[in-house]
Amino acid sequence: MMNNYFESSVRLLALLALIPCFITESSASERKVSMNENWKFYRGCIANAEQTSFKDTQWRVLDLPHDWSMDPVPVQREGITIGPFSRMSVGGADTGQTVGGEGWYRKEFTIQPEDADKIISLYFEGAYNQTEVWINGQKACFNPYGYIPFKIDIQPYCNAPGIPNIIAVKVVNEGLNSRWYAGSGIYRHVWLMKTDKVHLDEWDTFIDASKVEGKKATVDLHSILHNSGKEKVTAHLKIQIFSPQGEEVYSTTQPVNISGEINIPISLTFDIKKPELWSVDTPSLYTAHLSVKSKKLSDEITVPFGIRTVEFSAEKGFLLNGKPLKLKGGCLHHDNGLLGAVAINRAEERKVELMKANGFNAVRCSHNLPSEYFLQACDRLGLLVIDEVFDQWQQAKRPQDYHQFFDEWSEYDIATMVRRDRNHPSIIMWSIGNEIAERADEPTGEIIARKLIATIHKYDTSRATTAAVNSFWDRRDFSWEKDSERAFRNLDISGYNYQWKEYEKDHARFPQRIMYGSESVPKEAAQNWNLIDKNSYLIGDFVWTALDYLGEAGLAHTLELAPGEHSPQFMGWPWYNAWCGDIDFCGDKKPQSYYRDILWKRRNISLAVQPPVAKGKREDINYWG
Template identity: 40%
Template sequence: MRKRLDKKWRFYPGGESPFFGVNNEGMEVNLPHDFSIIQKRNPDSKGGAANAFFPGGLGCYKKSIYIPEDWKGKDVLLEFEGIYMNAEIRFNKQLVARHIYGYTGFFVNLTPCVRYNAENEISVNVNNDTLPNSRWYSGSGIYRHVWLEVRDPVHIAPWGVYVTTPVVSPLHSVVQTETTLENGLSQKVTVTLRSRLIDKSGAQVTSTENRIDLPANGKSEVKQLLDVGHTHLWSVDNPYLYILKSEIIQNNAVIDEKLTSVGIRTLSFDAKQGFRLNGKIVKLKGACVHHDCGLLGSAAYDRAEERKVELLKANGFNAIRCAHNPPSPAFLDACDRLGILVIDEAFDCWREAKNPNDYGVFFDMCWENDLSSMLLRDRNHPCIIMWSTGNEILERDGRSDGYRLAKDLADFVRLFDKTRAVTNALCPIPGINDKVDQESLVHNGDQWGELTEKFIEPLDVAGYNYLRHRYEYDGEKYPNRIICGTESYPSQVFENWEQVQKNPHVIGDFVWTGIDYLGESGIGRVWYGERKSYLGEYPWHTAFCGDFDICGFKRPQSYYRDCVWGISKAPYIAVYNPEHYGQSVGGTPWSWSDVVSSWDWPGFEGKPVAVEVYCVDDEVELFLNGKSLGRKAAGKENKYKVLYETVYEKGELVAVGYADGNITAKTVLKTAKNPVGIRLTPDREILDRGEGDLSYVTVEIVDEDGNIAVTDERDIFFAVCGPGSLLAVGNSNPVSEEMYVGNHRRAYRGRAMAVVRSEGFPGEITLEAMADGLPVATVSIYSAGSFE
């Protein structure tokens, strides 16, 4: 028996003292839960801009579970998918486990401490008070699911099913299973292991079984082969999943079973043809993504994780790099279902720390356990194509035994899985020249290449962060080196993609970043005048560098990427803020231009304004209130950008694209009239996945023609009726001091967002939105009830 244990925990801010217990009444919460996101940001927070100015701190979670008499003789376990961080687990007041790393899952065996026919108390203390311990927003608490598992003494080990596909063809494939069986009894037992492959329709495709003698208090690893005739191959375009049903049978009864999703596909990497999926060359159109879920903080709701994957997939991405830690199981499940390739990454640092209290403090003690946790948990996901042992590791230049560690970690990965490539993301080394032009090489030699060569040696794929200038040179110097652009600046997407297409040994490009995130505050901001700091000062709290903002709204850089990748059909009009016309502007390499697709600039009538048009067509023409501002060359030869200078006047701005002299498409921006209402648009009108299912509702202040009133930033209040609740509110403002919890939020550029959560009961959920001077807006979302 296995079930989620997410409901009705008691959360106590400040944690629990071993001497005095908890010192407050606490509050009832459901998991996943992030107690940082409910805190008021503080400019004096120890985590600072890196942690989005959230305080962190201590917390304690408690829950009672009734354990009946008939569970005697069985094992009782908890699986924690993720706790940030320094977790201490007690059961009936007895310490049963500690787990430091905030991003790996772990199991706790409660059996020795169980009280039968009685209530049993679970207590989880979380310590995220030792800031700074992260370079980004980590969140705090039990932010992923918790599972209760009750099993017979004879069972399949946790994460004990490993699936590979040694033979793959549309006509015939072979699925190999390696299943670890455990016997907790003091005598030998004989069981049957049956493995069945089920297709999408629920029909059995093939099966096999073996009779196994399990030693007393021992285990056995059983290999089986399953022949598959006509095969649906898993791919980005057709992510077909089978289900493997693994069953232990004793005395004609199934005493344990596990279900595993299986995608049948092949992966190959070489320097001549790059990366191939099912024998076909695929260039990786990649996005780096942090683990947080925007308005929800780090709380890993299944739907929130799925939505991130949906957004990226719908906008041309075919790959995601999990930066810089193992993601939630729900995230990888979504990648399997939707067809997104994944780099699964273990660590942001090794023994050389990047913050005083980060994982570097614990690396030597914990890395093997945490890396094996990632590998065992994730290795059946067909979406995963590479394992990354780290990001921008300081030991990449050989310091602190870095070359040996690089080999040790790569070899360790291959002990668990040899079917995927091993990578590591390297970046420039401060103070070390990485330029490869002739003059630089003559005077300095290839310092970066020589220092990192032994570090890269044990890798299958070398991850390059911000090292595009080395692609061609290293391809010649190291002819067998396969390179992946594991991080790149959004402002250089054109140049990066040109290099990926030009060089077969460069298999893809991963932008930093696909979706905006909390922390590394203001890394993508622009400024006018003198820059005061590397990261943004308070109240900056989002990175502001994603193709999608914190709400999931598409940003201008994403529309430009549409042109580079050949997705775009219509021109995109990007208007520079006229307030800063003619001023000196600065930005980081992660910045995008200070533009917005709007023709609403009250107070700037008659003032000069710059307009940029992103266009794939040969030519583009811009019209202001019917008057042509000129027809100009566009397209690839002009890097898809055309700049216009004009004077602002209210009305209509139209961009028209031409190919071979013919009109292909046009885009219209209109100055909005006075606001007349609020428009509510849920991304899902039916919540059919039980308690915790979500609907993201876009909130827009509009005029009588449906145009968004971009300059309207009034406060909007929300109320929810029916079997649902208001989980989060937010907008895209990266410097707002408002909370992401509560019942109101100001609009930003005419928009906001509300996230509605199903409570698991059937019925109609009604969301109301109210603002001064506007009629109340309502939308209905249907909850289908619990599936458990």
């Protein structure tokens, strides 16, 4: 049956490859233009592809987002490869038998004469993994972490208006660099940004609407006004706030004198009366419109935000808008099943819809930044978010993973997470890591944790910090009772991976500690939820996982074994998916999801039947099964 399922899935994948990629991002304004269409792509190593004179006429033409690890392996061999899956995969079970490597993208674009005086930049929402960008043969950027978005000021590298420019992008996904399916290539959207010399930036703008008292919300708005020109400018900054129904509820205009080549911070505080609060049941969204005008309109941006309060305490638990709420959570990787890692907007939104439809009110983004559109969908549909950034710090989990860039890049990368995401009302916690090897090391672990948390607080103090902490199976010289406190001492909220047996003992030792199950398995769902349901200091549980995902192949397998046979942790060829999700790739509920419905009191009873185990054998369900 497994081989039939595998072959059916591959046939489905082949059909999907024939369907056009329905990306509908068009230019919302002249300020931001989609660059997704008509790229040329080559899979493999090739010399001089960054040069403008390079001939790419034989390259494949495609639209972004794109994930070449879901393309068929170039050379198909019976018994070795099937579609994108290969027995020779370096990642093996980790990456679901898929193949990485090196890929090149090239695109021509021309700056129009009317944009001659504008600042031109490129914005990549994500490319896995190490990415190098050239403009007209000049290297403009290197980004080492495949989940971090990046912006490039390309003006110094561009030709005069009217003369074509060549973008060349090299993306490298080689070696053992991930414990799950990551995908390969420019798998999220790319945008061309055009602004005047005097301009604003969405990442510089933070709207803190987390203070509500009575029938009034106090809003703190911070932004930065940039002047990249050499001349002093007298400008007028206008700020308008619109209700969820589109009615203006606040407006102000401020004169700003800004010297050449300088940035001016802008801060103001105002009240909104009778605010409509954002919640999981009524996800009401306000909109801030910021515009700057000197002699003419220089720039304008629109930033959605939500008004809501978030509180945590051991005595009262988690309070959203002053009301207690248990987190019915699920962990989630970033892939979209057999679509791979491509962040197609509809696929990203569908994940949120599936979680909401099956009783989840929270998601933990494991173990990296999700796409922008996923977070927008969480805002619109009402799904709480733990935003997570790292799966490792200085110590490696795989030989070629992010540990090799951590010391140089981690502060920048975690700052990017917060600056990009802090206006999303759905986000309630920032997670600095998952199952970090040096979590309890002295003094290394504490030094790193404090540094990361300080970086978060530089850009946002309105949310709690957390991390997902596991037992010390990887450190035989450590014990939970003796050493785990060091992993938690700098965090606001303590995430426990598979450690429900420690909840009550730790509460007795640390009565003010706020805890949640950052990862749990379906077969222990009742043990977890019964404790969470009755104890305020336990604020929720996040099953591994809400939806099935590629990689960690066969993590949740079930086998019929004869006496003396033993089950492995992962499954080999041709397994490619983990199979541990409540919901499968097609969006259908698995038995564990019906079981969870009963725990969460969404239904009174569920009935499941299965064939009897073969005579002389026993059913062995893996821990995550």
